[in-house]
Amino acid sequence: xxxxxxxxxxxxxxxxxxxxxxxxxxxxxxxxxxxxxxxxxxxxxxxxxxxxxxxxxxxxxxxxxxxxxxxxxxxxxxxxxxxxxxxxxxxxxxxxxxxxxxxxxxxxxxxxxxxxxxxxxxxxxxxxxxxxxxxxxxxxxxxxxxxxxxxxxxxxxxxxxxxxxxxxxxxxxxxxxxxxxxxxxxxxxxxxxxxxxxxxxxxxxxxxxxxxxxxxxxxxxxxxxxxxxxxxxxxxxxxxxxxxxxxxxxx
Amino acid sequence: xxxxxxxxxxxxxxxxxxxxxxxxxxxxxxxxxxxxxxxxxxxxxxxxxxxxxxxxxxxxxxxxxxxxxxxxxxxxxxxxxxxxxxxxxxxxxxxxxxxxxxxxxxxxxxxxxxxxxxxxxxxxxxxxxxxxxxxxxxxxxxxxxxxxxxxxxxxxxxxxxxxxxxxxxxxxxxxxxxxxxxxxxxxxxxxxxxxxxxxxxxxxxxxxxxxxxxxxx
Numbered sequence: 217x218x219x220x221x222x223x224x225x226x227x228x229x230x231x232x233x234x235x236x237x238x239x240x241x242x243x244x245x246x247x248x249x250x251x252x253x254x255x256x257x258x259x260x261x262x263x264x265x266x267x268x269x270x271x272x273x274x275x276x277x278x279x280x281x282x283x284x285x286x287x288x289x290x291x292x293x294x295x296x297x298x299x300x301x302x303x304x305x306x307x308x309x310x311x312x313x314x315x316x317x318x319x320x321x322x323x324x325x326x327x328x329x330x331x332x333x334x335x336x337x338x339x340x341x342x343x344x345x346x347x348x349x350x351x352x353x354x355x356x357x358x359x360x361x362x363x364x365x366x367x368x369x370x371x372x373x374x375x376x377x378x379x380x381x382x383x384x385x386x387x388x389x390x391x392x393x394x395x396x397x398x399x400x401x402x403x404x405x406x407x408x409x410x411x412x413x414x415x416x417x418x419x420x421x422x423x424x425x426x427x428x429x430x431x432x433x434x435x436x437x438x439x440x441x442x443x444x445x446x447x448x449x450x451x452x453x454x455x456x457x458x459x460x461x462x463x464x465x466x467x
Numbered sequence: 468x469x470x471x472x473x474x475x476x477x478x479x480x481x482x483x484x485x486x487x488x489x490x491x492x493x494x495x496x497x498x499x500x501x502x503x504x505x506x507x508x509x510x511x512x513x514x515x516x517x518x519x520x521x522x523x524x525x526x527x528x529x530x531x532x533x534x535x536x537x538x539x540x541x542x543x544x545x546x547x548x549x550x551x552x553x554x555x556x557x558x559x560x561x562x563x564x565x566x567x568x569x570x571x572x573x574x575x576x577x578x579x580x581x582x583x584x585x586x587x588x589x590x591x592x593x594x595x596x597x598x599x600x601x602x603x604x605x606x607x608x609x610x611x612x613x614x615x616x617x618x619x620x621x622x623x624x625x626x627x628x629x630x631x632x633x634x635x636x637x638x639x640x641x642x643x644x645x646x647x648x649x650x651x652x653x654x655x656x657x658x659x660x661x662x663x664x665x666x667x668x669x670x671x672x673x674x675x676x677x678x679x680x681x682x683x684x
Binding site: 283338 | 499502505506509534535599601602603604606625627629630666668669670672675
């Protein structure tokens with residue numbers, strides 16, 4: 217059976233990981249390559265790097281970082297942050313990235329999805345969507361959830377799929393950082409509406425939350441950052457418990 | 468494993484000879500190979516690039532990589548002029564992902580005739596409730612024949628797939644199978660030609676084992 221994927225997400229700024237990490241055996245917790253290697257050894261199925269560098273010059277560091285990651289790790293990885301045109305994506309692909317993730321740039325210029333899918337194939341294009349409930353509707357937000365748009369989230373996701381998104385990374389900003397669990401209700405709604413893989417994000421606080429998201433929704437993968445970085449959840453333990461709950465995972 | 472799965476007509480490929488060594492990667496512009504070459508370097512497997520027919524003699528085995536659109540990839544391969552030489556190869560040759568699909572006779576992707584080294588077709592996954600396309604992620608691979616390509620790899624190990632088209636299951640040539648919607652060829656084998664639908668360079672320790680195995684076939 218196709219396994220459910222566990223995906224740690226690393227925030228990177230100027231070539232360094234920014235969120236705190238307390239793995240005891242890391243020599244340099246700010247080194248994304250060492251952290252990535254560590255996660256791959258623990259059994260992570262995939263990695264996402266989100267580049268939050270402020271300037272274009274600093275993004276050049278990212279290409280070197282991507283090469284270093286590709287040299288060291290043997291699992292797929294995605295790069296997101298600051299990709300606004302084909303040339304950005306091309307540089308990352310040539311440096312060894314398996315997929316790229318676009319968020320605000322796709323909302324501002326939806327044709328970017330078509331262009332990327334045409335140039336590199338749908339499997340290369342993840343559309344990341346940050347959603348927040350306003351009134352009784354899920355609304356697409358930009359800038360890390362601070363800036364609401366006019367778009368309803370489900371409608372935007374369906375458009376992204378039709379334009380060539382190969383995968384959806386859906387982050388509930390209402391759940392993100394709460395450690396109260398994923399937004400299983402909305403994830404079910406989205407997952408049932410699309411025919412491409414969905415990665416759940418936002419709200420992971422315990423192993424049970426991962427069990428819940430895979431049992432209550434049929435999403436393909438679950439992404440988290442701090443619970444992994446701070447060692448609150450160890451991936452081998454997480455996978456053992458998922459397996460005990462009859463959820464297919466890669467051993 | 469059953470008797471009928473053992474192909475009496477399969478001959479093991481020639482061993483490297485004549486001073487040729489290492490893996491020649493067929494370069495035809497279909498997809499990025501950084502991760503593949505990085506993995507070979509990590510494993511200490513020698514490799515080089517094949518751009519012309521004359522380059523073929525330097526190596527004792529070959530990899531045909533490939534990502535993207537099968538029809539477009541075939542057109543690129545044809546434009547290199549390497550097609551007749553590839554079809555005549557007698558040394559071990561491994562197609563990866565779209566590189567594997569090129570070994571078949573035909574792909575629905577681009578409605579394109581391919582190398583026809585395997586009388587099999589590359590088809591699009593049918594739209595099926597509960598099964599997303601592309602088939603993305605780690606799925607189990609079950610070897611169906613004895614072959615050194617899967618040495619030291621437990622049956623049912625997970626490998627990383629990402630594809631919307633698959634090679635049909637065919638008992639004679641399917642070396643290992645995976646089930647997604649229905650069983651399909653996760654890998655194929657005929658004489659010296661091999662293909663894998665998954666990405667060994669992205670498939671963790673077992674993917675590395677498979678590449679090491681190929682380097683020793």
